[in-house]
Amino acid sequence: MPGTHIVRSYDEQLRRLGDAITTMGGLAEAQLASAVTAVGSRDSVLAERVVAGDAAIDALEAEALHLATQVLALRQPVAVDLRLIVASFKLSSEIERIGDYARNIAKRALVLNQGEPLRAAQAVPRMGQLVARMLRDVLDAFVARDAARARDVWRRDEEVDALYNSVFRELLTYMMEDARSITPCTHLLFIAKNLERIGDHATNMAETVIYLIEGQMPGGERPKGDFTAAVEPPSAGGSGQ
Amino acid sequence: MTAIPTFEPTLYHVKRGEQGTALDIAGFSLWYGPAARALHDVALAVEAGLVTALIGPSGCGKSTLLRSLNRMNDLIDGLRTEGRIRFQDQDIYHPDTDVIALRKRMGMVFQKPNPFPMSIFENVVYPLRIDGVRDKGRLAETAERALSGAALWDEVKDRLEDSALGLSGGQQQRLCIARAIAAEPDVLLMDEPCSALDPIATARIEELIDGLRGRYTIVMVTHNMQQAARVSDNTAFMYLGRLIEYGDTETVFTNPKRPRTTDYITGRFG
Numbered sequence: 024m025p026g027t028h029i030v031r032s033y034d035e036q037l038r039r040l041g042d043a044i045t046t047m048g049g050l051a052e053a054q055l056a057s058a059v060t061a062v063g064s065r066d067s068v069l070a071e072r073v074v075a076g077d078a079a080i081d082a083l084e085a086e087a088l089h090l091a092t093q094v095l096a097l098r099q100p101v102a103v104d105l106r107l108i109v110a111s112f113k114l115s116s117e118i119e120r121i122g123d124y125a126r127n128i129a130k131r132a133l134v135l136n137q138g139e140p141l142r143a144a145q146a147v148p149r150m151g152q153l154v155a156r157m158l159r160d161v162l163d164a165f166v167a168r169d170a171a172r173a174r175d176v177w178r179r180d181e182e183v184d185a186l187y188n189s190v191f192r193e194l195l196t197y198m199m200e201d202a203r204s205i206t207p208c209t210h211l212l213f214i215a216k217n218l219e220r221i222g223d224h225a226t227n228m229a230e231t232v233i234y235l236i237e238g239q240m241p242g243g244e245r246p247k248g249d250f251t252a253a254v255e256p257p258s259a260g261g262s263g264q
Numbered sequence: 265m266t267a268i269p270t271f272e273p274t275l276y277h278v279k280r281g282e283q284g285t286a287l288d289i290a291g292f293s294l295w296y297g298p299a300a301r302a303l304h305d306v307a308l309a310v311e312a313g314l315v316t317a318l319i320g321p322s323g324c325g326k327s328t329l330l331r332s333l334n335r336m337n338d339l340i341d342g343l344r345t346e347g348r349i350r351f352q353d354q355d356i357y358h359p360d361t362d363v364i365a366l367r368k369r370m371g372m373v374f375q376k377p378n379p380f381p382m383s384i385f386e387n388v389v390y391p392l393r394i395d396g397v398r399d400k401g402r403l404a405e406t407a408e409r410a411l412s413g414a415a416l417w418d419e420v421k422d423r424l425e426d427s428a429l430g431l432s433g434g435q436q437q438r439l440c441i442a443r444a445i446a447a448e449p450d451v452l453l454m455d456e457p458c459s460a461l462d463p464i465a466t467a468r469i470e471e472l473i474d475g476l477r478g479r480y481t482i483v484m485v486t487h488n489m490q491q492a493a494r495v496s497d498n499t500a501f502m503y504l505g506r507l508i509e510y511g512d513t514e515t516v517f518t519n520p521k522r523p524r525t526t527d528y529i530t531g532r533f534g
Contacts, residue, residue, distance in 0.1 A: 028531050
């Protein structure tokens with residue numbers, strides 16, 4: 024990381040901005056973990072807490088926006104400082120969205136917990152752990168300005184997509200076997216989709232962290248493994264779009 | 265004799281103009297005395313028709329480099345140079361070079377506006393007067409063209425005979441630019457042209473520089489980095505007499521390639 028500014032209060036402002044992003048990310052990470060646990064262990068109290076906890080993330084987003092705008096207006100940042108401002112705008116909105124998905128998962132957990140336990144609910148925690156690790160790693164990459172780690176997260180989205188594919192197919196099978204499971208399975212499907220979307224947002228964050236460090240977005244096609252929206256299953260090496 | 269290190273464009277990320285290279289600086293070094301080396305092997309190609317900003321901390325050699333382009337440094341005792349600066353297939357430091365003719369092709373604008381103590385009109389046509397031009401029609405035509413070119417005509421057209429010293433600082437600086445343009449140079453050298461001006465006068469000069477782009481090759485030294493970012497096409501960053509980075513301004517200010525450039529433009533300890 025570059026050295027300190029001649030004007031110390033500038034460093035202080037940038038540090039506070041970085042802290043706001045990191046704190047926000049940490050909160051989203053905790054919200055996500057709790058939401059996934061609430062699904063797996065049918066814990067409605069925990070789910071309620073997640074639903075209520077989202078407001079804190081939104082408040083931090085507002086703070087990050089305020090800090091970033093302030094630096095932009097007062098310091099005319101350039102080079103890596105400017106990229107931190109741009110990255111902060113992007114990262115905070117990605118994290119805010121992740122928080123929304125976590126809250127949505129918790130809400131669906133509350134509904135699911137009113138019915139019978141489902142076998143398929145077990146695939147969700149696995150996906151949740153995978154996505155939570157991506158989020159944690161991309162935040163670590165941001166704090167340590169570690170492009171290699173961000174790039175690793177960027178590549179891992181494929182795994183999440185593959186897991187989502189298998190959950191999707193599994194849930195379809197249950198719904199065909201037993202029409203009464205359609206309502207809970209649909210909720211689980213949405214939960215899995217939310218997790219898959221969180222994976223996408225973590226991947227976006229990884230791109231932003233790479234941009235912050237290297238000055239440009241990573242090149243080449245983003246690795247993809249979600250083919251549930253494809254008309255034809257992919258041929259080897261083909262794209263799912 | 266060893267080969268002169270020439271400008272290597274692939275090392276940098278320079279914006280190329282459509283008019284080729286105006287000034288080709290290769291392996292250029294300058295000493296103000298035996299032990300006072302101000303420039304170290306500077307290699308840089310200034311694109312014709314574009315605005316090139318020279319930035320760097322005080323004492324980095326940017327003004328020295330600017331003043332080397334029209335041999336303004338010649339008057340200093342003990343000055344010695346090495347390497348070459350080529351301007352339109354002519355070596356500026358060749359013994360046969362006509363320095364007066366060279367300076368006519370390179371107008372210069374200084375930090376502080378320096379109008380002569382005479383009328384606005386006489387200030388502008390001064391370059392023609394010293395060439396012995398008497399034709400009133402040609403003088404009037406040149407004055408209007410140069411003052412319009414310097415975005416000053418509308419403000420002074422009704423008082424051309426008034427003293428130039430009665431103009432505001434910003435107007436005086438535009439008058440100096442008009443005087444430089446009147447000589448029909450190819451290159452305009454500007455040494456911190458806005459440092460003595462308020463923000464509005466500065467904006468007017470910047471707007472003017474933008475309008476001169478394409479017609480003149482402009483090389484500008486500035487301490488105001490935002491100004492370099494706003495008006496220049498290419499930016500050269502110098503440090504301790506060396507060229508550290510030279511490239512298109514957008515890249516220099518968003519994603520500089522050298523850590524020292526980052527430190528300087530972001531205001532960090534270098």
